[in-house]
Amino acid sequence: MSAVQHTDAHRTVLRRLARAIPIPAGAGLARTLVERNIRSYRHGWLTLVSGFFEPIFYLFSLGVGMGALVGDVDAGGGRMVEYASFVAPALMASAAMNGAVFDSTFNVFFKLKYAKLYDSVLATPLGPRDVAVGEISWALLRGLLYSSAFLLVAAVAGVVESWWALLTIPAATLIGFAFAAVGMAATTFMRSWQDFEYVSLSILPMFLFSATFFPLERYPEALQWVVQATPLYHGVGLVRDLMLGDVGVGLFAHVLYLAVMGLVGVAFAARRVERLLLT
Numbered sequence: 001m002s003a004v005q006h007t008d009a010h011r012t013v014l015r016r017l018a019r020a021i022p023i024p025a026g027a028g029l030a031r032t033l034v035e036r037n038i039r040s041y042r043h044g045w046l047t048l049v050s051g052f053f054e055p056i057f058y059l060f061s062l063g064v065g066m067g068a069l070v071g072d073v074d075a076g077g078g079r080m081v082e083y084a085s086f087v088a089p090a091l092m093a094s095a096a097m098n099g100a101v102f103d104s105t106f107n108v109f110f111k112l113k114y115a116k117l118y119d120s121v122l123a124t125p126l127g128p129r130d131v132a133v134g135e136i137s138w139a140l141l142r143g144l145l146y147s148s149a150f151l152l153v154a155a156v157a158g159v160v161e162s163w164w165a166l167l168t169i170p171a172a173t174l175i176g177f178a179f180a181a182v183g184m185a186a187t188t189f190m191r192s193w194q195d196f197e198y199v200s201l202s203i204l205p206m207f208l209f210s211a212t213f214f215p216l217e218r219y220p221e222a223l224q225w226v227v228q229a230t231p232l233y234h235g236v237g238l239v240r241d242l243m244l245g246d247v248g249v250g251l252f253a254h255v256l257y258l259a260v261m262g263l264v265g266v267a268f269a270a271r272r273v274e275r276l277l278l279t
Contacts, residue, residue, distance in 0.1 A: 104184040185269040
């Protein structure tokens with residue numbers, strides 16, 4: 001195969017990956033920004049892959065290791081499951097959140113404040129809305145990559161209880177969408193790298209206390225409503241119910257919460273990007 005043919009084939013793969021992102025109609029130009037991000041990671045793929053290992057380490061250290069000491073836990077409605085099966089869905093939801101938040105905050109801030117990438121982008125037919133949708137879509141793709149790989153490992157480890165778990169892939173996509181949209185909106189208010197301490201201050205408590213490692217009933221009653229108000233709780237609840245095969249109308253509440261969060265985040269992020277770049 002000639003160099004030209006190899007380049008054309010490579011471009012075709014990149015375009016197909018970009019088209020796989022569920023970008024809304026009317027914002028097709030945002031796909032070019034997704035393709036640009038895919039190209040930029042061709043030589044930095046180790047950075048991309050590294051985010052996959054953290055939830056895997058948690059699964060085997062806490063889910064499998066500590067699970068031997070904890071035994072079975074109540075997954076809701078009196079259903080007892082192994083601790084590893086209880087923790088695995090929460091770690092998958094957390095992987096989708098972390099992948100999406102990392103790209104929509106740190107990376108977007110660098111491009112916005114230092115690389116001045118979006119100033120160059122706006123010199124093309126792309127507009128502020130395309131920038132917001134494109135970056136959120138790429139962050140969504142990164143979260144989806146982490147969660148899909150995690151589901152495969154969880155299945156091999158034997159902690160997947162139902163074929164409904166296949167729907168955790170679109171569920172993880174929804175989680176990534178919600179967190180990426182809000183993350184990018186928040187990034188437009190960041191003034192310096194020190195402000196990202198607030199991101200960690202938000203993400204870490206959610207990771208630890210969104211019914212991730214313990215059932216909701218284990219928390220004091222005064223705190224249960226706080227836990228239920230967090231977005232990761234709804235992400236964990238959605239993935240856990242699907243992975244355990246506990247499918248009911250309660251899933252719609254989780255889906256509605258995350259969908260509204262994502263749509264509001266996209267609208268707000270697009271408005272903020274327009275204000276920052278065009279004024």
